[in-house]
Amino acid sequence: MYKIHKYSFLALLLPAILFNSCNEITPPAVDYASLSEAEKRNPDNALASMEVADGLQLSLFASEPMLANPTNMAIDAKGRIWICEGTNYRSFANPDISYDNKGDRILILEDTDGDGKADTQKVFYQGQDINAALGIVVLGNKIIVSDSPNVLVFTDEDGDDVPDSKDVLFSGIKGVDHDHGVHAFVFGPDGRLYFNQGNMGERLLDKDGNTVVDIYGNKIDAEGPEYQEGMAFRMEEDGSDVEVLGDNFRNPYELAVDSYGGLWQSDNDDDGNRGTRINFVMEYGNYGYKDLLTRQSWRERRTGWNDEIPKRHWHLNDPGTVPNLLQTGSGSPCGILIYEDNLLPQKYHNQLIHAEPGHNVVRSYILDKEGAGYGAKIQNLVKSKDDWFRPDDVTVAPDGSLFISDWYDGGVGGHKAEDIERGRIYRLAPEENYKPTKLNLTTGEGAAKGLLSDNMDVFYQSWHTLHALGEKAEPFLTDLIAKGGTAKARALWLGAKIPSKTNDYIQSALSDTDEKYRAQGVRMARYLAKGTLEGYLENVAKDNSPQVRREAAIALAHLGTPKAAELWATLAQAYEVGDRWYLEALGIGSDNYPNLYFKAWKNKVGTDWMNESGKDIVWRTRASESVPMLAEMIRNDEVSDKELPSYFRAFNFKENPEKNEILLAFLKLNHPLSQEIKRYAVGQLDADFLKESRQNIRSVKTVLPNIKGTPEWLMAIKKLNFKDQNEALFDVVVNGKDETLRKETATVLFDFGGGKLVDSYLKSDAPDAGKMEVLGMMNSVRNPEAIALLSENILSKSLSLPLTQRAVEALGNTGEGQQALYALLEEGKLPQEHKTTAVLKLMNSWDQEISANATKYLNGDSDQELDIDALVERNGDAAHGKKIYSTYCVACHVSGKEGVEFGPALSDIGNKLSKQFLYSSIIYPSAGINFGYEGYNVKMNDGSSATGYILSRTEDAVTLKMMGGTQKEIPLADIENLAAMDKSLMTEGLANVMSEDDLVDLVEYLGTLKVDEEILALN
Structure with a gap:
């Protein structure tokens, strides 16, 4: 029987054996493909599996047994590698493994002889409070460790590599022992700390357990009104002035901050949907994992969704969702950085570098400006033939080389580790020898050199030395500014932090000929000159760069003054059709004051707004005045059928007391696209409004026959409880084109008492192919009438063998159906030829008696x-x-x-x-x-039950995805018990x-x- 090896053997080996074993590793001249699976796991063969980009060499810096399961990595100013181990990750999922009950470790690995391989190892800290920590950063004598529910700050006052204190910075973060919790911290060029957390994190509490309130007065809690799902944060070094920089991510693993203040990260999709992505984080944006309004899953049907699931996944068709920089298909995106050092080849300078364990690869994303945003192309740096190579972090050393931590496992995180004894660290550079740069970072001269480093600890110490000098640092800053590039950008931030010089450096940045510095200047003014921000923004409101104007638009988000509204209107007039980045920046800038800002724009453009750019702005804004204008866009004879879904979806994001009356009027519209317009209008009407008037209901019923088989048609029938539509519902179940919609329709049909139509069809002389499809549509129908119908047809033997098997499968897809199916097995009524199918369905029943006993009805x-x-x-x-x-x-x-x-x-x-x-x-x-x-078992007040996984939760309901692919919204008021x-x-x-x-x-x-x-x- 396969068992994962015990971790405890590490403590029994002599340190000399540990370190010598690493020193002996050299790239073997072997044919990797000819190795057995066991031989492939040997670190001696690791480099033989690697494909490395031209101009670079990969070396194995450390491997097991020196370390195991590295989850995150930092490199200090001495060039030493700090590792968070995760040997206790999801330990409950591996009950047969013997774990070290002392908890996980923070290790310090060092190469003392310069041969490029670690030869010493120290345990900085070990404890159960850092089990499976997902983030570490070394900043001088502070070591910040991210491990839900806490962010811990260790301080080593005397430099002996033993922590003298351990303090809680944040607490209460959910996602304990889970990779969707809090992740690593980053020190930015502005002197602030940045970090993020996945969608299990949910909230931030201070060390005393109080909910953290951001600088705008909002509680940081995903269950509150302001934020949801994964979030990105910024704060001062002491933990004050916290900002939520973006939310509605799924699981971003790390943030990267460039020298100009730009933010970058990757984000994982719901597994298997080929929707992993790279984000350029426009501050205060919504990133579309869940529905912004309802907080429902991306799988919940909505008007105008994209046919491609990877794009549908992020609500990219909704006004108010920031676009993705790049969608990278499947994968498990992890550590990321922006490389601004100079050791790697020039093509990788100022580009993103990213660890992608799902595809056993470390990549660079070569960036291109696209309007106010970016696009990117993928360039592999290291790709392994070993499917256990799981790079989860990338970090820059003091010499500019790239270090890669490798979780090394058969899988990628999730809920299980296949192995807890292995783990590797690689170094990527033009040459193999590792010689960390050594500088005296306590002097102005040394700090000026260190400020150019991409090593975070070197940069941090250098930044603080120069910052402490105040005005005395200016000669060094002047020299750095003369160098241009990132040296100039970093110096500008430091200069602006000198209180007496703030204005000078902001003005210098805003007046630069290079748009990168002007965009940085806007960020500097937002941070350091809030009281005079409008004056600075006047200087760039008509800037010729959309990148600069993007930052100006975002800077208006929390001003809300008449002057800010005028500036927004000026920026809006510069919008160019098709630049979604710029459009969303305008939206972010106006969302807090939509009516004020939109009115200023409307006053500028007057009646001359019905052009392509004007229509986009109307579509995106939340202003009440935009509702009749949106209706005018739809009534326009030149509107296309491709525009209609997006236009009608926009109504969901706008409030206006006349909105439902405007939508109702569409049902009587005479237009070349009147059929499509009526369809979408029906789907957007509020149920309560319709029920106020019999005339309203009659108007909708008149439209229904013409839009039959569309999502909006079914939506209206469900909203208004139209139980006289069963014939139409049945026709869609039998003949519909959209399988998901047909399944939804089948559920409504049985709920509305239309099961007899299905029964008659199954007993008719209709073709078996049609009957097979109808039985497939019943896969998750829980209605008692459906359960009885399936049971009766299974026993009647009137259906063919394949049809009966399909009926067995359908019966086994619901909790109620499983009860009925198990009863047929117990009573010996189920035909022998269908027992295997039945048992396969019943083995995963939530009912422990059924799941435990199902297999006894099979031979073997x-x-x-x-x-x-x-x-x-x-x-x-x-x-x-x-x-x-x-x-x-x-x-x-x-x-x-x-x-x-x-x-x-x-x-x-x-x-x-x-x-x-x-x-x-x-x-x-x-x-x-x-x-x-x-999985969850939901027991209803009426005694019925359902089993599946939760797609989404709102204040009033949960949406359950059940076997067969059907999803069902269940009101919380109807639920007696919801049990995991x-x-x-x-x-x-x-x-x-x-x-x-x-x-x-x-x-x-x-x-x-x-x-x-x-x-x-x-x-």
Whole structure:
């Protein structure tokens, strides 16, 4: 039986053995492809798997047993590598592993002889309060460690590498023992600290447990009205003046701050949806993971969503969502930085460098300006053939070289570690020898040189030395400014922090011929000259650079004065059609004062607003006055059918007392696109407004036959409880084009008492192909009438064998159906040929009695032990594995266009998981549940129940995704109990139902499911 090796053996080895073993590692001249799986795990063979970009060399700096499971990394001014270990990550998911009960460690690794390999190791700190910490930064004698629920600050007063104090900076952050919690801190060129947290973090509390309030008076709590999901933050070094720089991320792993004050990060998607992304963070923006208004999942149907799931995922069609810099397909994005040093080849200077463990690669993103924003192209720096290479952080050393930490595991985070003893650190540079630059950072001369370093500790100490000099630092700053580039940018920030010189340096930046410094100047003025900000913004309101005007627009967000409104109107007049970055900057700038700012623009343009740029501004603004103007845009004879969904979606984001009357009037509109306009208008009307008048309802019913089969049609029927529409509902279930909509319609049909229509159809002489589809539409219908109908047809034997099997599958997709199906098994009524299908469905029932006893109705050994180490060495038949996949997997997973969207998509699973992890995930599914796919059992007040995972929660309801792919909104008032399941929704014991050969073939096929990495830019 495969078991993960114990971690405790590390303590038994002599330090000399540890360090000598690392020194002996040299790149082997071996054929990596010919190695066995066990040999591939050997650190001696690590470099043989690597493909390295031209002009660079990769060396192995340290490996196990010197360290294990590095989660994050920092490098101090001495060139020493600080590592957070994560050997206790998700320990509950690996009950057979022996863990060190002293907790995880912070290590210091050093190369004392300059050969490029670590030869000493120190334990700076060990404790259970840093188990699986996800962030570390070394700033002088302060070491900030991010580990939900706390951010801890260790201080080493005497430099002996032993902490003299440990203080709590923030507390109460959720996401404990989870990679969606708080992440690493970064010291910015402005002297402030930046950090972010994933969507499990939810809030910030101070060390006393009080909710942190940001500089604008908003509580930082994702359950409050202001912010939601993952967030990015900025604050002073002492933890004061916290700002939320952006929210509605899923799981950003790190922030990168460039010398000009620009912010960058990556963000992970809901696993399997090929939506991972790189963000240029426009401050105060919404980044679209959940619906901005309803906080519902991106899977919840809405008007105007994108047909491409990766784009739909981020609500990119909604006014008020900042665009993505780049969408990078599948993956597990982790550490990121902007490289502004000079050791690496020139092409990587001032470019993003990013660790992407999901694809076993470290990349550079080569940036290009696009209007007020950016685009990027991907350039691989290091790519491994070893699917256990999991780079999770990148950090710059004092000599400008790049260090890469490698979690080294068969999988990528999530809820399970396949291995807790391995981990590696690599160094990437033009040459192999590591010689950290040594400077006296306590002098002005040394600090001026150190200020140019990308090593954060060197930069931090240099910054503080120069800052402490005040006006005496100006000669050094003058020399740095003369150098240009990032040296100039960093010096400008420091100069502006001299109280007597703030205005001089801001004016210098704003008047520069280079737009980068002018944009920086706006940021400097926002931070250091709030009282006179409007005057500075006047200087750039007509700047010829959209990048500069973008920053000016954002700077208006919290002013709200008539003068600010005039400046916004000027900036809005400069908007060029198609520049979504600029449009969203205008939106961010006006969202707090939409009516004031929009009125100023309207006064400037007068009646001459109905042009492409004017229509975009009307679409984006939240101003009440924009509602009738939006209606005018729709009534315009030149409006296109492609514009209508976006226009009608915009109504959701606007408030006006006449909005529903305006929408209702569309139902009587005579227009070339009147049919489409009526369809979208029906979908946007509020139910309470419609119910106020029988005439309103009649107006809607008149439209329904003409829009049948559309989402808006179904929305109206559900809103108004139209139970006289069953014939139309049934027709859509049978003949509709959109499978998801057909499933939603099937649920409404049974809820409205239309099950007899389905029963008659199944008993008719209609083609079996049509009946098969209808049974598929019933996959998640919980209505008692549907359960009875399926049970009756299974027992009647009037359906063909394939149709009966489909009915069994449909019955097994709901809690109520599982109860009925299990009863048929217990009573011996279920035909023998359908028992396997039934058992596969019942093995993952939330009902412990059903799941525990289901397999006894099958022949075979349900307790066979499987040796994963032996299995990974076997080669299977992928073609046969595809057949096995069709039998066991398509009912819950999508690959390409095949399958049901319930569990994580598997289209790129061969890239993301190693063979070993694939076996582990199938054999022990509850040990590695993907985040966001944790199962819940919902018991209703009426005694019924439902099982699935939660897509979204609002103040009034939860939306559940159930087997079969159907989702259901359940009012909280109807729920008696909502309980998390302690096991996976994926079938437990699946590996014991199939033969070992079938299991090997299935894993072989899963390993072929890979999306071409070269086709990544989906924007």
